[in-house]
Amino acid sequence: MTERTVDVGRGISLAYEEIGDRDAYPIVLVAGLGQQLHSWPDAFCDELAARGRRVIRFDNRDVGRSTHMSFRPPRPKDMFLQRFSPEQYDLADMAADAAGLLDAIGVETADVVGISMGGMIAQMVAAVYPARVRSLTSIMSTTGSRWVGRPALSTWRRMMAPPPRSRDEAMDRAALMFRHVGSHGFPPDEEWVRELAGSSWDRDSSLAGIGRQLGAIFKSGNRTRRLRAITAPTLVIHGDRDRMVHPTGGAATVRAITGARLETVVGLGHDLPRGAWPTLLDLIDTHARPVTARSTDAPTS
Template structure:
């Protein structure tokens, strides 16, 4: 593979905050925007994955969501208590969140505006998939194609995470670097599953890089509150006409594969592909296939 043009990290101001991003590929090429999941920095979008997409004639942009990494932290807004979050998960009680997934979708649109991008192919993983869905719902003229990876519609009746992951969602990550890496490794390995080799050294490096870029322990609670407060998108997704692809692993312990099927069922112009043995990560062995599946969707949308 030839060396892909890389544009180093930069910051733009939009929607009242600053968003940090980088990109792969030439600026004049059609754009693919990658949206990462809960409390996870943009560096977890694998560089090789970005380069595969860019090598096919696209500009690939990844960025830190608000409250994470080098983008603006929302520390002035106190997160809901753990008890309030738990009541929302178990009983479906209303939740007053510091910001919503709609706000985060607007952040992405604002990033596009700042970079003078009229429309893009949107790819979101987990919470990022939820944000991508809202972009297709609220700004269909800006979304040329939608890829929702290991995500869900927000319907509370769908299968829930395994209990161990519910507990981890409510934990505040350690502040010390070594403890954070140990905590993160345990969580990522559990999410990864046993089918594909877990790249311990690679994930350790990414976790340490995350510490260097900026560790915001309260962001996971605020972002989780954004997810829980944003409601069920099922009915709104039924009006989406954007060419869409739903990707999911059949061994996902955090967002069970039934949630992927529900998403595909809700979006009329969608296809679903399930990867056997994949958990709630993107295994190195599957990156070329996942990239190819996304490129096929983009080809039909274009």
């Protein structure tokens, strides 16, 4: 597991890691808003690799060690009024980054799994680059419709708080946030949440990119019509306790994508608690495996 950086086109470079056998079938994990590649836990990725997968995780643009843009993030008022800088990118641009990563590392098609904003990006990869996506798994995500998948008001208040100014403050803030949005049906692991926040700060303490990523979500608006173009077998996973992306977002995603299937995980919030890993890993692996078995294409390495 060695971190590398590659040019994915249009002036963007992405930092990525691969876990597992390079000759195994690729599975791409797309991180959520403000999250870096290691928000997909090492042990979770190791388990996917042990199931015969070539696991690829990466930093989206504007976080971690990938390219950071330089324009000022949109203000909350500007996002709600759809007033954006000409430089503001959207989710389709972030999907193009992901497709460019596949090009750069020689992967023709992959199973694509995204969580939260990463689910939105994964959906767009499947909609815009159908030949690149063997199967799609959208976790804790939504369609962009203003009527579904909205954060609770109590979550919005926490999201609008001033950014942390130190590593310790970032760790404290993450612990507080995940006590709120985390899974109440599984044992919490605050130590891991704090460790993740600390290592994220060490890799990238510039937080302006999170605002630009949020701008990408708002600029993209309602993507329901675009999602109707998805032909990849699609699994939608959502928790019944999600305060960040209301479960109506998962239901709307299923309605938008022909043949999509919804799996509701009881007690799951907006995180990846270790207690839910067996269920999530089985769902992801079982969904992708029949597609893999039907494929006559050898994996490209």
